[in-house]
Amino acid sequence: MSGTVTIEKRQSRTTRWLLAPGIIWMSLFLVLPILMIVYVSFWTQTTFNISPEPTLASWKLFFSSDTYTGALWTTIRIWLIVLACTFVVGYPTALFVGLFIKSKTLSTILLVICVIPFWTSFLIRVLAWRPMLGKEGAINIVLQKLGIIQQPIEVLLFTELSVIIGMTQIYCVFMVGPIAFMLSRIDRNIIEAARDLGAGFGRIFWKIIFPLSLPGVVVGAIFVSVMVLGEFATSGALSGRKVNLLGNIIITQVGSLKWAMASVVGVILTIVMGFVIAGFLRIVDLKREL
Amino acid sequence: MRPRTTGEVDLDTSVFRLDGVTKRYGDLVALDNATLDAGENEYISFLGPSGSGKTTLLRVIAGFEAPEAGRVFFNGKDITNLPAHERGIGFVFQNFALFPHLSVIQNVSFGLTHGKSGLNAAEIERRSLEMIEIVGLSGMQGRGVDQISGGQRQRVALARTLTMQPKLVLLDEPLGALDANLRGRMRNELRAIRERLGVTFVHVTGSETEALAMGDRVVVLDRGRIIQIGTPGEVYGSPASPDVAHFLNRFNLFEGKLAKGTFTGPFGAVPAAHAVRSDRDIYAVRYDRMQAVDPSAPVSGPAIRARFVASEYLGSSVMNFFEAGDGHVIEMEHHLSLGAPQTFEPRQDYLLTWNPEQAIVFGREVA
Numbered sequence: 001m002s003g004t005v006t007i008e009k010r011q012s013r014t015t016r017w018l019l020a021p022g023i024i025w026m027s028l029f030l031v032l033p034i035l036m037i038v039y040v041s042f043w044t045q046t047t048f049n050i051s052p053e054p055t056l057a058s059w060k061l062f063f064s065s066d067t068y069t070g071a072l073w074t075t076i077r078i079w080l081i082v083l084a085c086t087f088v089v090g091y092p093t094a095l096f097v098g099l100f101i102k103s104k105t106l107s108t109i110l111l112v113i114c115v116i117p118f119w120t121s122f123l124i125r126v127l128a129w130r131p132m133l134g135k136e137g138a139i140n141i142v143l144q145k146l147g148i149i150q151q152p153i154e155v156l157l158f159t160e161l162s163v164i165i166g167m168t169q170i171y172c173v174f175m176v177g178p179i180a181f182m183l184s185r186i187d188r189n190i191i192e193a194a195r196d197l198g199a200g201f202g203r204i205f206w207k208i209i210f211p212l213s214l215p216g217v218v219v220g221a222i223f224v225s226v227m228v229l230g231e232f233a234t235s236g237a238l239s240g241r242k243v244n245l246l247g248n249i250i251i252t253q254v255g256s257l258k259w260a261m262a263s264v265v266g267v268i269l270t271i272v273m274g275f276v277i278a279g280f281l282r283i284v285d286l287k288r289e290l
Numbered sequence: 291m292r293p294r295t296t297g298e299v300d301l302d303t304s305v306f307r308l309d310g311v312t313k314r315y316g317d318l319v320a321l322d323n324a325t326l327d328a329g330e331n332e333y334i335s336f337l338g339p340s341g342s343g344k345t346t347l348l349r350v351i352a353g354f355e356a357p358e359a360g361r362v363f364f365n366g367k368d369i370t371n372l373p374a375h376e377r378g379i380g381f382v383f384q385n386f387a388l389f390p391h392l393s394v395i396q397n398v399s400f401g402l403t404h405g406k407s408g409l410n411a412a413e414i415e416r417r418s419l420e421m422i423e424i425v426g427l428s429g430m431q432g433r434g435v436d437q438i439s440g441g442q443r444q445r446v447a448l449a450r451t452l453t454m455q456p457k458l459v460l461l462d463e464p465l466g467a468l469d470a471n472l473r474g475r476m477r478n479e480l481r482a483i484r485e486r487l488g489v490t491f492v493h494v495t496g497s498e499t500e501a502l503a504m505g506d507r508v509v510v511l512d513r514g515r516i517i518q519i520g521t522p523g524e525v526y527g528s529p530a531s532p533d534v535a536h537f538l539n540r541f542n543l544f545e546g547k548l549a550k551g552t553f554t555g556p557f558g559a560v561p562a563a564h565a566v567r568s569d570r571d572i573y574a575v576r577y578d579r580m581q582a583v584d585p586s587a588p589v590s591g592p593a594i595r596a597r598f599v600a601s602e603y604l605g606s607s608v609m610n611f612f613e614a615g616d617g618h619v620i621e622m623e624h625h626l627s628l629g630a631p632q633t634f635e636p637r638q639d640y641l642l643t644w645n646p647e648q649a650i651v652f653g654r655e656v657a
Contacts, residue, residue, distance in 0.1 A: 189387035192354060197454060198375050198405025207404060211391050 041263035085168040090175030098183030133157040158240035175220035182216030311360035322514040335505030343514040380451035395431035532572040548653030557594040568652035577623035593643040598634040
């Protein structure tokens with residue numbers, strides 16, 4: 001009996017030691033700063049100063065200003081559109097890489113190719129869209145040379161469209177990866193069995209393949225959502241400052257030392273992300289599926 | 291079950307027929323000119339070592355692989371070029387291939403729900419529940435397939451195939467994924483279910499005991515060729531070739547020379563009145579037909595001197611292993627129903643003898 005107790009004691013001591021670095025790190029650099037941001041959002045802000053007297057002024061300002069609430073809706077709209085685009089572009093790609101390609105080597109090579117753009121810096125990837133989409137950019141030149149259009153298409157750059165194009169390209173791979181992983185784990189015999197039972201491709205896809213890849217979709221959607229909701233660089237570089245996301249507001253507010261307002265926006269963004277992630281996790285039980 | 295004395299089947303009751311089926315993977319010949327007939331309401335076992343082409347043969351019948359040459363007939367129709375799902379042949383996969391995200395009843399009803407059955411939901415549920423009851427899973431229909439045991443998964447896989455009412459069910463090593471105890475029980479269950487439904491089962495296995503215990507007929511394959519077709523009794527009692535005898539894992543095989551009705555092997559020259567035609571000269575003696583005596587004892591029949599190595603207790607019998615002078619291992623089985631086993635001294639020499647009339651002789655020269 002005493003032996004069991006010692007082993008249990010030792011195990012719980014080991015568990016504590018293994019958990020300690022993570023808990024300390026997360027407390028110091030995640031929990032504490034978030035609490036701090038929440039606290040600062042109630043501070044009193046004057047033009048050149050900030051003092052810790054509690055007030056709801058910044059919160060009231062956020063919800064009464066069209067600029068701020070507009071940024072909230074723009075963020076949610078762009079997030080939903082980009083999420084849909086990455087899914088529409090990413091799922092077929094993942095289906096091809098993860099399921100239709102039989103050779104493991106080839107599918108690994110294709111996944112690596114998807115990651116190649118990440119070998120350059122984030123800003124270069126975003127800025128590279130300018131010479132592509134611009135009024136005298138590659139797409140307009142090619143279309144004009146082919147005689148398809150007479151006038152260059154101007155909506156391609158410095159609009160919401162260019163932000164969506166840029167973000168879809170950058171974040172698509174985060175959707176492809178998890179889905180391709182889940183698809184590659186599907187036992188091919190299951191698909192053969194379903195076909196043998198007389199189900200057509202459509203039925204097999206909707207009843208077998210898609211449900212089994214759903215955990216991948218959820219993980220991919222969480223990746224994309226978290227990154228898009230916190231975005232500011234792509235919208236800054238490709239919209240000509242016309243598209244303001246919550247991330248852009250935070251940058252501007254911090255830049256003009258408006259810490260209280262930056263904190264309000266930060267808290268709202270964190271709450272939105274929390275709801276989004278919680279919502280996705282309700283779709284599947286990831287602990288069971290992965 | 292109809293009694294069957296030969297490997298022949300009446301053509302008018304034939305459910306499926308293979309006619310000269312050949313399949314290659316590059317240079318490897320997986321199936322070489324396989325010809326076979328299977329009757330209605332029959333349990334057929336394909337027996338062969340891994341790489342013998344037994345699974346390939348099953349997949350050709352199912353339609354997952356297309357043969358290079360030869361025809362496959364099912365219900366009197368040529369189905370060689372028909373896709374798998376239009377053949378009406380059920381297939382039970384080795385690893386069961388259940389749909390992991392669906393419940394037992396959703397798995398069982400999958401074919402009826404998503405195929406071309408055209409049945410309404412109530413009828414589909416009725417049939418599925420009936421099949422779940424037949425395979426002995428009543429009350430489990432709502433469980434997820436990851437919440438049931440290996441043997442129960444096997445039953446779900448079988449039920450899923452049987453709801454489609456196929457005339458022929460192909461089972462790819464169906465008991466391979468089960469533990470020994472369960473294997474024995476499922477063996478009886480598979481037979482019972484089959485007899486209840488009157489469907490022809492084709493069962494692929496690498497285990498000779500399974501093939502002999504379950505098949506109404508056993509088809510032995512080796513290197514892509516069918517080398518014997520017969521009832522278990524025929525195959526066991528008179529294997530058609532040394533290879534068959536070898537797969538059955540019940541015979542001591544001695545190499546030697548057959549000439550003028552005499553077999554000359556490591557045990558000396560023995561008269562061999564009957565011989566089975568073969569491309570090699572082999573002398574086969576069943577494990578349970580061997581006897582061991584003291585080296586000084588007089589023996590009447592042929593005998594070979596061998597050293598006792600070890601014995602293995604198998605419950606109903608004891609296996610004794612001897613080593614002959616040339617390193618050849620000779621096995622001797624003693625059924626405990628025949629009395630207490632002899633005890634042998636390790637590393638002592640004994641004389642192993644047998645009744646030559648019970649031996650099977652294979653040879654190029656047949657009297």
